[in-house]
Structures are given as C-alpha cells and as structure tokens.
Amino acid sequence: MRRIEVGGAQSYAVEVGAGLLDTLRVPERHVALIHPTDLPAGFVTRVQKALQPAVTIPVPARDDCKTLEVLSGVLSRLAGANIPRDGAVVGLGGGAATDLAGFAAASYLRGVAFYTLPTTLLGMVDAAVGGKTGVNLPEGKNLVGAFWPPRAVWCDTDTLGTLPGAVFREGAAEAFKHGLISDPTLLDRVLSPDFRPGGALLEGTLADAIDVKAGVVTRDLTERGERAFLNFGHTLAHALEAVTHHGVPHGDAVGYGMHYAARLSRALGGADLTGHTRAFLTWQQPAPLPPVSFEDALTFMARDKKADADGVRFVLLRDLAQPYLTRVPEDVLREEFSGWQQDLHDLNLLT
Template sequence: MRQIEVGGASPYAVQVGPGLLGQLQLPQRHVALIHPVDLPSTFVAAVQAAVQPVVTIPVPARDDCKTLAVLGEVLSQLARANIPRDGAVLGLGGGAATDLAGFAAASYLRGVAFYTAPTTLLGMVDAAVGGKTGVNLPEGKNLVGAFWPPQAVWCDTETLTTLPPAVFREGAAEAYKHGLMADPSLLPRVLAPDFRPGGPGLEATLADAIAVKAGVVTRDLTEQGERAFLNFGHTLAHALEAVTHHALPHGQAVGYGMHYAARLSRALGGADLTAHTLAFLHWQRPQALPPLRYDEVAPFMARDKKADAVGVRFVLLRDLAQPYLARVPDAVLRAEFEGWAKEVRGVREAERGEG
C-alpha cells in the first residue's frame, strides 16, 4: 500500500492499495453513504459492513447525478435521516458521484465531514483529491460547487478490475495529463502494458500521478495560481461534454482536449508536443465525435471556469512540465480547431483500418 499526503489548511492522506473498502474506519457515528446505482453490490456491501451507515443513498450513474435536482433530493435524504452536524458523508464510486457527495457534504448544515472512496481510475487520479466538489448546469460543466476537502481518501485498486477496458483507458487521461504538465516520467508508464488493472505497474504509477495533484492542491487549494494548470486540455473537453450532452465521457473528452491544447501551445511558439497527445489518443481509442463546428463549441469554452472579465484563458505548455496560462486569439482558436478536427478524424480512421 502507498500513502500520499495532501497538505494545506486541512491536511489528509490518500491511501492506494488493494482491499481497502473492507477496512474503512470513520470516527463519526452517523454516516451517510452515497453511491451510483450501477456500482457493483459487493463494493456497497463491503463499505456498509465496515462503516455501518445510518442511510445509504443511491444516485444516478455518471454525470446524470450531477444536477441540482439530484443534489436537492440527496440533501433531503440527509435531513430525513437526521444526520447531525458531527456526522459525515462518504462518497463511493466514480468521479461524478464523489463530486456530488462532496458538494452535498459542503452544503448540508453548512458543512459536515466528507470522505471518499473512488472506484474508478478517473475518480482516483482526479476527482477524489483536491476538494473540488460540484454539479453541472445546462449551460456548462461544474458551474456550481464548493471547495470542500475530504478528511481521507481510500483508493482500493481491486475495484479497477471490474472496469471495462474503455473506462480504464478513459481514466488514464488525467494521469497522462499530470505527466504532460508536471512529471514527464508518467508518459511512457501510463502507456506501458503493465499499467492495467492488476498489473505490476498500476499501484506505483497511480500513486505518482496522484502525488502530482496532491502537491499542486497543497500549494493552491482554491485555484488562485498553479492549480489552474491541472485544467490542461479541459477547456475544450468540458465544451465537448456539454455540446454532446455528456454522451462523450469526461476522460475521452480530456484526451481530445489535450491534443487541441498541444496544438495551441505549438501555434503560440511552444514546443511541439502533439506526438505525445496523438500517441495517447491512439492508445485510448476514444469514441468518434459527431461533426462539430467551431461556432458550436466556442460558447461553451467561453463559460470555462478559467475565464475572467477579459476573456477565456487556456492552459498551454512551453514544453513538458512547463505550463502557463494564456489568452489565445480567436483566429488561432478557430484555425487550430479545424486542424484538430481533421487530425482526430484521422485517428479514428486509422483505428478502423487497423481493426
């Protein structure tokens, strides 16, 4: 087992290893367990046996749970269960469910303790660490939320063996992103054959990817500075999710978005890192995108959380592990979008040819 420390005003530990779900221990007596409806029942039963929650709240799967309506129902169930101020919420499942659970914990009684046990690679590498919680609006992703750090995170690697290969590869996007923006040693390790559920390279690579985010959020919890760099690839990714009504999974959207950001970085004079982002897309094999025009996607990018009164800022790379924030002229955004669209179509065509 590996342990990563997250510092700052509210420090906590992230544990990574097999068999953790059955070993969970919370100091609170009144615990509410929140999990997606499609989570394997064995995971839920293991946590229930360990924690003895006073209420278990199933929520819709994936981003269908990240709505104000679902949040309202969860808060009502917490109230009906009489969860007290010294109670706790435990989020179990993928990143969407833990985002919702964290925001419910932050909102109920103006804040109760929050714990999380992510069961997907995406949830472990990204959503569970850093205290960002929230839900979506029709106008865009994660537009409502709060910074509410967990008190502990448990990443049970045995849960990853139940993931379909495509879902595991989806989650790898965030680990690869950490390699591009902070730790280039992760790039070949994520694409290596032993980075797989049950593989010999899984635990160490996963822990090192989590350590990148842990270090950043320790220094900048509320995204006043370098935490924005963790959004590399996410400006287009969130727009793709919104314009496809979340038919495109988040990790696949990030894969596409990283390649667009690499093209923008090159266009503004940075190193050409597109070979890395194309290699990841070939490895990830994301689903095909519908035909998209720049004018369809641009309004969603304009609502990105990194936007300010002047306009949209993109996370770009001068080189590997050299991120920066920049405003990109609309003419460059449009031209690179056209080139990006042709290039990602080529990835899909090559895959069909190989198949």
C-alpha cells in the same frame, strides 16, 4: 500500499492499495453513504459492513447524478435520516458521484465531514483529490460547487479490476495529463502494457499521478494560481461534454482536449508535443466524436471557469512540465480547431 499526504488548512491522506474497502474506519457515528446505481453491489455491501451507515443513498450513474435536482433529493435524505452536524457523508463510486457527495457534505448543515472512496481510475487520479465538489448546469459543467476537502481518500485498486477496458483507458487521461504538466516519467508508464488492473505498474503509476495533484492543491487549494495548470486540455473537453450533452465521457473529452491544447501550444511558439497527445489518443481509443462546429465549441469555452472579463484563457505548454496560462486569439483557436479535426479524421475518431 502507498500513502500520499495532501497539505493545506485541512490536511488529509490518500491511501492507494488493494483491499482497502474492508478496513475502513471513521470516527463519526452517524454516516450517510452515497453511491451510483451502476456500482457493483459487492462494493456497497463491503462498505456498509465496515461503516454501518445510518442511510444509504443511491444516485444516478455518471453525470446524470450531477444536477441540482439530484442534489436536492440527497439533501432531503440526509435530513430525513437525521444526520447530525458531527456526522459524515461518504462518497463511493466514480468521479461524478464523489463530486455530488462532496457538495452535499459541504452544503448540508453548512458542512459536515466528507470521506471519499473512488472506484474508477478517473475518480482516483482526479476527482477524489483536491476538495473540488459540485454539480453541472445546462449552461456548462461544474458551474455550481464548493471547495470542501475530504477527511481521507481511500483508493482500493481492486475496484479497478471490474472496469471495462474503455472506462479504464478513459481515466488514464488525467494521469497522462499529469505527465505532460509535471512528471514526464508518467507518459511512457501510462502507455505501458503493465499499466492495467493487476499490472506491475498500476499502483506506483497511480500513486505518482495522484502525488502530482496532491502537491499542486497543497500549494493552491482554491485555484488562484498554479492549480489552474491541472486544467490542461479541459477547456475544450468541458465544451465537448456540454455540446454532446455528456455523450462524450469526461476522460475521452480530456484526451481530445489535450491534443487541441498541444496544437495551440505549438502554434504559440511552444515545443511540438502533439506526437505525445496523438500517441495517447491512439492508445486510449476514445469514443468517436460526433460533428462539432467551432462556433458551438467556442460558446461553451467562453463559459470556462478560467475565463475572466477579458476573455477565454487556456493552459498551454512551453515544453514538457512547463505549463502556463494565456489568452489565445480567436483566429488561432479557429485555425487549430480545423487542424485538430483533421487529425481526428486521420485517426478515425470522427463519426
């Protein structure tokens, strides 16, 4: 088992290993468990046995749970169960469900304790660490939320064995991104045949990818500086999710977005890292994209949380592990979007 410390005003630990669902302990006596409806029933039963929650609240699967309507229902269930101020919310499931659970914990009674148990690779590497919680609006992804760090994170690697291969590969996008922006040793490991459920490289690679994010959020919890680098590839990714009404899974969208960001990086004088991002897309085999126009994508990119009064900003790379934040002229965005679409056509990733 690996233990990763996340510092800051409210420090906590991330534990990575097998069998963690059966050894859970929290100090709070009144616990609410939130989980998506598509989660294997055995996971829910194991956590219920370990924590004896006062109420268990199923929510819709994936991004269907990240709405104000679902949040309202969850808050009402917490109130109906009389969860007190010294109670806790536990989020079990993928990144969408834990995002929702964390925001419910941050909102209910102006904030109760939060614990998270991610069961997907994407949830473990990205959503569970860093304290970002929230829901989506029709106008864009994660536009409503709060920073609310968990008290602890438990990543039980046994849960990854239940994932379809495509879902596991989707989650690998965030680990690969951490290789591009910080730890290049992750790149070959993520693409290795041994990076798989039960594989020899799984726990170590996963822990090292989490460690990248833990270090960044320790230094910059509220995204005033360095934390923005974690959004490499996400400006276009969030736009693709919005344009397709979440028809493209988040990790797949990040894979696409990283390749676009690599093209932009090269266009603005950075190293040519498009070979890495093409190799990842070839390995990931994301869901093929439907037709998306530059104008439609730009509409949502302009609402990205990195945007300010002066326009859209992108995280780009001067070289491996050398990220920076900059504005990109619209003519460059348009030209590289066309080249990006041609690359996807060549990889048979356009419908």
